[in-house]
Amino acid sequence: MKFPRGKIYDGFFVSDVHYLLNKKIKSHKHKELFQLLDHLDRKEIKFHNLYLVGDIIESWFFSADRRLTRIKGKKRFNKLFDRLDRLSSGKGRKYYIVGNHDTTSYLMRLSPRVESYLRARDWIICEKAEDDVLIALHGHQGQYNKFTWIGSIFILRILHVFASLFPGIFRFSENFYHKHLNRQDPTTAEETLAYYQKLAKFAHQGKKVLISGHTHDFLCLPKMNIINTGDWVKSNTFVIQDLRKFIGIRMTARKEFKKEFRLKV
Numbered sequence: 459m460k461f462p463r464g465k466i467y468d469g470f471f472v473s474d475v476h477y478l479l480n481k482k483i484k485s486h487k488h489k490e491l492f493q494l495l496d497h498l499d500r501k502e503i504k505f506h507n508l509y510l511v512g513d514i515i516e517s518w519f520f521s522a523d524r525r526l527t528r529i530k531g532k533k534r535f536n537k538l539f540d541r542l543d544r545l546s547s548g549k550g551r552k553y554y555i556v557g558n559h560d561t562t563s564y565l566m567r568l569s570p571r572v573e574s575y576l577r578a579r580d581w582i583i584c585e586k587a588e589d590d591v592l593i594a595l596h597g598h599q600g601q602y603n604k605f606t607w608i609g610s611i612f613i614l615r616i617l618h619v620f621a622s623l624f625p626g627i628f629r630f631s632e633n634f635y636h637k638h639l640n641r642q643d644p645t646t647a648e649e650t651l652a653y654y655q656k657l658a659k660f661a662h663q664g665k666k667v668l669i670s671g672h673t674h675d676f677l678c679l680p681k682m683n684i685i686n687t688g689d690w691v692k693s694n695t696f697v698i699q700d701l702r703k704f705i706g707i708r709m710t711a712r713k714e715f716k717k718e719f720r721l722k723v
C-alpha cells in the first residue's frame with residue numbers, strides 16, 4: 459500500500475517499542491521504526507491523535523530515569539519523540555499509555571524525569587485513553603493484578619541490584635522474565651480468548667474498539683472488536699484510524715507497507 463501525500467488521519471497507534479534497549483540484551487527494530495516515522499513525515503502524513511500503547515521506553519533492564527539525565531541519553535529520547543511529535547496535526551491529543559515495561563514503580567508510575575520530559579512535550583500520561591469509538595490500553599492488566607505486579611517489581615528490583623554488579627545477568631534476567639515473571643503469553647486459541655475477555659472486562663469495553671499491545675501479537679479479532687498493534691521488536695506493525703475504520707499495517711521493508719486487517723465499527 460501507499461500513503462496519499464498530505465493526508466490527515468484520526469489516529470496512529472503503536473506499542474511495544476522497548477526503546478533504549480541494548481541489542482546485546484534483546485533484538486529490536488528501532489531503526490526500522492525511525493524509517494517508518496521519517497517516511498510518514500516526508501509524505502506529510504499527519505494524525506489528529508497519537509496513541510503510544512505501552513512499553514515504549516524500556517525500563518526493566520536499566521533506569522530510564524538515570525539515562526535521561528545524561529546529555530547523550532536526552533538526545534536519544536529526542537530522536538524518538540521529535541519524530542513522533544512531527545506526526546501530530548496539532549488538533550488532537552497525544553497519549554502516552556503506561557505499559558509494564560515503562561516502569562519499575564510499585565504504583566505503576568513513570569519515573570519523575572521521564573514524566574516531566576513527556577509533559578513538557580504535551581503528552582498525556584495515562585493508563586487508558588478513551589473516546590466515543592475506542593479504548594486504548596497496554597494490556598498487561600489481563601495478566602497482572604495489584605499483588606502479582608508488586609511481587610514482580612520486587613523481584614525485578616533485586617535483579618537490578620545483582621545486574622548492576624554483573625551486567626551479564628541482564629541476559630539471564632531476560633530469559634527469567636519470560637519464564638517466570640513477564641508474561642505467560644496466551645498461545646492457544648482458548649488462552650487468547652480468555653486473556654482478551656479478561657482485558658475487555660477490565661476496560662469496560664462495551665461496544666467500543668479495544669486497542670492494546672503487550673503480547674507482541676499483531677492481530678484483529680473482529681467479533682470482539684479487539685486489535686493488538688503488535689510491536690517493534692519483531693513485527694514492525696502499527697494501526698491507523700480513519701474515522702470509524704481501523705487499519706492494521708505491517709512495514710515489510712523500507713517504504714513498503716502491507717495492510718493486514720481492517721476493522722469498521
Ligand SMILES: [Mn+2]
Nearest residue numbers: 513557558672
Ligand atoms: Mn507489556
